[in-house]
Amino acid sequence: MSISTKLVYLLLALSFMAPSLAMGDGEVNLYSARKEKLIKPLLDRFTQKTGITVNLVTGKADALLQRLQSEGRNSPADLLITTDAGRLHRAKLAGVTQAVDSSVMNDAVPASFRDPQGHWYGLSLRARPILYVKDKVDPSRLSSYEALADPAWKGNICIRSSNNIYNQSLVASMIAANGVDATQKWAEGLVKNFARPPKGGDRDQIKAAAAGLCDVAIANTYYLAGMLTSKDAAQRQAAEKMVVFWPNQAGRGAHFNISGAAVTVAAKNRENAIQLLEFLVSESSQAWYAEANGEYPVRQDVAPGALLRSWGEFKMDTLNLGQLGELNPEAVRLMDRAGWK
C-alpha cells in the first residue's frame, strides 16, 4: 500500500471522526465573534429554559463572515453574532442575513441600534467616551471628540491604533456627522496631539494615562469596568485614577457601538434562532449580559449595573449604526492620510 493510499484511508477515517452536525429540531448554531466566556453562560440558560441545544463556533468577525459567505446556502450557521455594527451591516450587504420581523425585538431594541429591515439587532451597547485623569484635568476643558484636536492638548492624548474597529467606527460616526473634510482636519489635529505613536489595546491607554504619560485617553468603558473589578491591584489603582467624560452632550451625543446578531439567510433553525434573539433581549438576560460584559443594556428600560450607573447619565448618538459599516472604508482611508498609525 503506497503512502498516498494510506493517506486517503487516514483522511477518510478522520472525516468520520469529525463531530457530525446533526441538525435536528432542537438546535441552533452560532457563529460568534463574541468570546465564549462572555456569552456561554447565557446560552446555557437558554438551553435550560427551552431545551434547545446551542452549538457555538467563536472567531474573528471578518473570518466568520467569510466562512458564512463561502458556505452559502449550505452553511450550518443560523445566527451570526458580532461585537460591532459595521460587520453586521457588511453581512447584510453580502446577502448572508435575512430579515426578521419580530415585535419583541422591535420593542426592545431602539431604532438606531437595529437594521431598518430587521436584518440585524443590537444586543448590548458599547460606549467609547473620553476618559481623563482625576485632578489633572479640569473637566470644563472637555466638551466633544472634535475639541480634542485643539492644539491645547498637544502631546497629551492616548488612543490605540486605527487598525482597531472601535476607532474606525468612531471616525465613521464623525464622518456621518461632520463630513469627510472636517473629519480629515480633525484627525490630523488629533494625531498631532498623540502622546505617543498608538500601541497596545484600550487597557494600555488607561494604564498609560494613569502612569502619567497623557491626561486624556479614549477607551471603551467595559475595559475600565474590567480593570476596576480586576484582581490585579495595579490595574484597579490605574483605573481608579480615571474619570468618565461623556462628550458631545450638547450636540449629537456620545459614540456607542453595539454587540449584535443577525439571522443567516441559510438558517435551518430559523425559529430557534429568533427565539434565542428574543431571549437575549429579555429583561433578565439583558441585565446579566450587560453586567457580565461591563456594557450597557440595549433595552432602555433595563438599568445598567451599579458601577456603570456611577458614571452618570448620558445622551447617545442616534445615528443608525448601519452607517458605520457604510462609512468604514472611508474612515480607514482618512486615518491613513492623517498618519494615524
Next chain:
Amino acid sequence: MQTRVAQMRGMLKLTGLNAWGIGVLSIALLLAIPVLLVLSFLFEPAGEVWQHLVDTVLQDYVTNSLLLMLGVAIGVLVLGVSTAWLTSMCDFPGRAVFEWALLLPMAIPAYIIAYTYTGLFDFAGPVQSLLREWTGWSYGDYWFPEIRSLEGAALMLSLVLYPYVYLLTRAAFLGQSICVLDVSRTLGNGPWRTFFSVALPLARPAIVAGLSLALMETLADYGTVQYFGVSTFTTGIFRTWFGLNNAAAAAQLSALLLLFVFALIIIEKGSRRHARYHHTSQRHQALTRFQLNWRQATMAFLICAGALFFGFLLPAGQLFWWALTTAEESFDGRFLSLISHSLLLAGGASLLALLLALFLSYGKRLHGNWLVKLAVRVAGMGYAIPGTVIAVGVVIPFAAFDNALDAWMREQFGWSTGLLLSGTLVALLFAYLVRFLAVSLQTVEAGLGKIRPTMDEVARSLGGRSGEIVRRVHIPMLKGSLMTALLLVFVDVLKELPATLILRPFNYNTLAVRAYELASDERLADASYAALTIVLVGILPVMLLSRSITRSRHAETA
C-alpha cells in the same frame, strides 16, 4: 488495453513523469490551492485603492517588514548558531540541560511573549514604575528602551524563533563527519577557526533552512506587530481587507509578500551557486568536545542561560505569576477536552505533514523535474502567509467543492449532501498541512541533503530497490531530521490560531483558542493558564526529541 497502457506510458515519458512523479505533482498542487488562490487575485482589478496605499502607507509596510526581517535574521542567527555550536561542540557546566531547554521558547506563542514583556517593561509596568518610585522621575525625565517598537518586535520574534535555527544547526553540527573537524584541528585550528572556516560553511544548508523558517514565520506574524503598533505587510493586509473592505487588494498585498519570499529563496540559491554540502565520509567517531577554560566556560554558560532566560524563563515566570496572583480563570473540567483536542490535532497534523514531506521530497529527489520542483516549492509557501489568509484560502475551495457536490447530488438524486468537508476536522487538518508543510519539508530536505547521491548509487548497484534503499539506508540516517520535523509541526499546530479559529467544527476548542480568547479581551492574566498549558504540553515532546537526537548521534557512532 495493452496498447492504451503503452500509449499512456508514452505520454508520461513525454512529460518526463512516472506514476510517482504524477502523485507528487497532484499532492503538491492540491496543497498549493490556497496559495494559488491568493496569487490568482493578482489579476483581479482592485480599483484605485492601490493608489491610496502607495500614497499613504505602502512604503511603511515595505520598510518595516524588511527591517523586521533583518532584525529577526540577526537575532536568530546569533542566538541559534552560537548556542547550537556551544551545546554540541563544547563542554561546560549545564550543557546537558541546555541541550533541550534551549528549545523551550518555541512553545511560547509570539504574541504571548509580546504581552508578557509589555506587562513587565512598559511605561506603566512594574520595572519602570519601580524605577520612577526610587528616583522620583516622571514621564520624560529618563530614557528607557521602548519595548513596543520595531526593535522590540524583532527581539520578541527572535527570542521565540531562534530554536528553529538552533535545532537544525545543532543536528547539522552533530551530523558533521568528525574527520573534517579533526583535520581542522590537526591543522592547528582552535575552536574559533574550526567553527568559522569548517563547521559553519558545512552547516550552511541547515542554518539557511532554519533561518528561512524563522523569517517566513516573521512575515506571517500578526499578533506581535499588531500589539506593538508596527505597520507591516501583515497588519496592512488585514487593514485593507477588513478596514477598507477590499479583499482583492488585500490578497494582492499577500501576493506581494509571496514575491518577497520567492526573492529570498532565489537569493539564497544564487549565493550557494553549485556548492554542495555532502560529506565525503560518513565515518563518525565519538565526539570529543572542546574543553573550555573557566573564562570561556562562563561565557558559554551565560550565552545559553541568557537565551533560555529571556526566551522562556522570564515570560513563563510572568505567566506563572499572573496565574497565581491575578487570574480569575483557572483550570476547569473543560481543560481536559481542550488538551485532548490540541493533542489530537497537533499529533495528527505533524504525522501527516511528515508523511507528505517525505513523499514530496523523495519525489523531488528521485523523479524531480522542474514542474515537480516548482509545485513542491509553491506548496511550501503557505508558511509565509498570515494564517487568516491561508485559512480563507482553505474555506473557499472546500466550500466550493461541497456546494458543487451538493448541487449535483440534488439535481441527480434529489438528495442534499450539505457541507461534507467544510466545518470538519478534515478541512482543519488540511489547513495545517498547507500552513506547516514548509516546516517538515525544509527539515526533511535538509536531512536528505546530507545523504550523498553516491550512497544511493552504491545501494542500487548492490541490487537494492528504491523502497529498500529508503528503509535500510535513508531512514536510519534521517531519523533525527524526521523527529525534528515531527516536533516542529507539533508545536506549531499547538500554537496555531487563525486557521483553528475559523475552520474548527462547532463546540470544538483548543488550548490556543482559549488562550487567545482571553488575551484578545486584554485579560492576559486569565489567559495565562491556557498559555502555560500549551508550554507544558509542548515541553514533553521537546525533551523526547532532544534525547533522540543525541541518541541518534550515539547510534551512528557506535
